[in-house]
Each structure stands twice: as structure tokens, then as C-alpha cells.
Amino acid sequence: MTDVYIYDHVRTPRGRGKKDGSLHEVPSVRLAAKTLEAIRDRNGLDTATVDDIIMGCVDPVMDAGAVIAKGAAFEAGYSTKAPGMQISRFCASGLDAINFAAGKIAAGADEIVIAGGVESMSRVGMGMSGGAWYMDPSVSFPAYFMPQGVSADLIATKYGFTRDDVDAFAVESQKRAAHAWENGYFKNSVIPVKDQNGITILDRDEHMRPGTDMQALASLNASFQMPGEMGGFEAVGIMAHPEIERINYVHHAGNSSGIVDGAAAVLVGSKAGGESMGLKPRARIRFFANIGSDPALMLTGPVDVTEKLLAKTGMSIADIDLFELNEAFAAVVLRYLQAFDISHDKMNVNGGAIAMGHPLGATGAMILGTVLDELERRDLNTALVTLCIGAGMGTATVIERV
Secondary structure, X not given: OOOOEEEEEEEOOOEEOOOOOOOOOXXXXXXXXXXXXXXXHHHOOOHHHOOEEEEEOOOXXXXXXXXXXXHHHHHOOOOOOOOOEEXXXXXXXXXXXXXXXXXXXXXXXXXXXXXXXXXXXXXXXXXXXXXXXXXXXXHHOOOOOOOHHHHHHHHHHXXXXXXXXXXXXXXXXXXXXXXXXXXXXXXXXXXXXXXXXXXXXXXXXXXXXXXXXXXXXXXXXXXXXXXXXXOOHHHHHXXXXXXXXXXXXXXXXXXXXXXXXXXXXXXXXXXXXXXXXXXXXXXXXXXXXXXXXXXXXXXXXXXXXXXXXXXXXXXXXXXXXXXXXXXXXXXHHHHHHHHHOOOHHHEOOOXXXXXXXXXXXXXXXXXXXXXXXXXXXXXXXXXEEEEEEOOOEEEEEEEEEO
């Protein structure tokens, strides 16, 4: 199989996913186009040689619909020879777009692919594309469907994480993200979003609250107790896990991922494809994997898929220098650290989605880029990127510097 290399990556800042957020005025297709423009211009790409553009988008409807990757290519002025497709695996869509591209390149079908994702959550609300998972009882019953926040609280209850545990994790995420921004760790990958007049709309992640402390978080009420208790979802969780007597509700807006707008793009290709454009590879995609996991716990898939990936590659946790796990909820990352006995010093070292937000279809591509930059900054070699996924799934990718 052909080796697959990462040549470059960019992302937009994350804007608050509300009508008063700075990126609300920017349609989804335009956010995606900004990343395509940057990848082209930074690398001097002849876009007629781009074999595919693959973008994750969890809710591809309204202005995010109609194969947004191809629409973004038109908007960015790409050659009409560059095709496009959109994919969805819920929160892992951006990472799986990269993995899908890697598979095509490894098989010899493509030489140069741009992969990533986009989500404008202020314009296309979460769940607007509908779906049988939560609307059709014949699907939702065997899936033990419940809101993800209730599943996160079920995880915290089952594995013994207290309100102080999840709040302390959230405070640290905010501190790390603020430190990364203050020290310019994102300056080479975050591209400012400008309007049609060239005026910068946003050049920095907008969701962060660097002054967050334990006292401030302690004042917040648990977000998922009402749907859990009044909506009957706690009973669903206990039905799936009868060892739990009752759910301890510990998650709230301050220790859960933020709703934001954003896009990301990663340039991947074969050695020959890169050489033909005069590009120097930064990392190799060593392996990737997907798995289904417990649908009631729902968000423990990163543990299961990491075990699968390690078994397939013969690697061990000790072989990984840095980890990036999307901070959908604090308990998701705490469970991963617990399961593999990993030091927090190796995990999400520049903060995560609790501080900066989670633009669903783009996050996987964003965190892969973040950890690649950090491997280079620290002169380390290998990183594992993983995300939990709705309905109980996991995706993981290992990259290594070259």
C-alpha cells in the first residue's frame, strides 16, 4: 500500500454558535471555502490536480447541503476538475474525511486530496437534518437513545467521576487554551475569516473563558438532570446498565463542549503527489480505525477504538507521545485517561472543545492539525487522535512525523 502523508493543514477560528457570534453572517459553504483558499495559496496548488475534496458535515442541510465540499470548491475558485463529497460520522466526520482520503491514496486511486470539515452551528442547528436514531422507535429502542449529556453523566456515575473532577478538568482546558493562544501556538494554522471587503471578522477562538475557576463552575446547575429524570432517559440508562441505581448529574455548559462555527482542511497525498507539487511532508498517517461501542454509554468509543488500533498495529500506549481526544464532555476524557492510565500531561495539551468549542463536522480535522503542530513544537514523533461519536462509535488515527 502507498504511504500517505500530511503536507499542510489550516482551520478557521471557532466563532460562538449563536446569532450574535462573529461567524454567524458567514454561510457554511463560505467558511469551508476559506480553508480551501488558504490550502491552495499557502502551497501553490494547481487545483486541477486535486483528485478529491472530502468534507465532514454532520447536518448537511440548508446552506450546508448539496455536497458542500463541491460548493466550497466553486466558491474558492478551484478548477472544475476538482470533485467533492461530504460525509458524516457525527462528531468524527472531520477525522474520518481524512481517513477516507488516506484510504483512497493508500489504494493508489488518488495522489492529492484535501480533507476536513465544516459546521456552522449558529446557522444550521444541531439535529436539523433529522434522523431515525432519535425519531423512529424501531431504531431508538435498541440504541438505548438518550441525549448525549445524559450518557456523559452515566459515564461519570459508572466510573466514579465527581462534580469536582469534571469541573477541575474544564478549568484546566480553559487554562491550556489561553496559554496556547497567548504563546502563539496556533498562529501558523488558524486563518482569519474576512468579509468581502477584506475586513477581518474573526481571528481568534471566540468561545474561550480563560478566567473560569472552580467557584464560577460550582454556580452552574447540571444541564441534563431534567431530561434525565423528567424525560425518562435516566430509566433508559439504568435499563442498559442495571448496576447503576441512579445517575449523578455532573455536566453543565462549563464542562461540556461549546457550540461553535468553524471549518478546517488538511492536505494529504502520496509521496509522488507531493513531489510533483514541490511539497515537503510533515507527517505520515500510520493507521486509522473505527468501531461500534456501547450505545447507552455512547461516548466511550475512544477507549474501544484505541484498543482495536493498538491490536492492529502492535503498538502500545507507551509508543504514543501525545493524545488528542475531543472534549465532548469532561467525563469522556477522564474515562480515557483512567482506562489507559495516561498522564494528563500528554492529553489535549493545548486545551480542547470545552474551552474552544466543537464545530461538529470540523473538529476531527482541527485536532489532528493541533497535535501535529505540537509534535513539531516539542520535537516529538507520534500522536493518536480520537473522538467519541453519537449512537456509540469511535474513530482513531495515529500519525507520525517524517
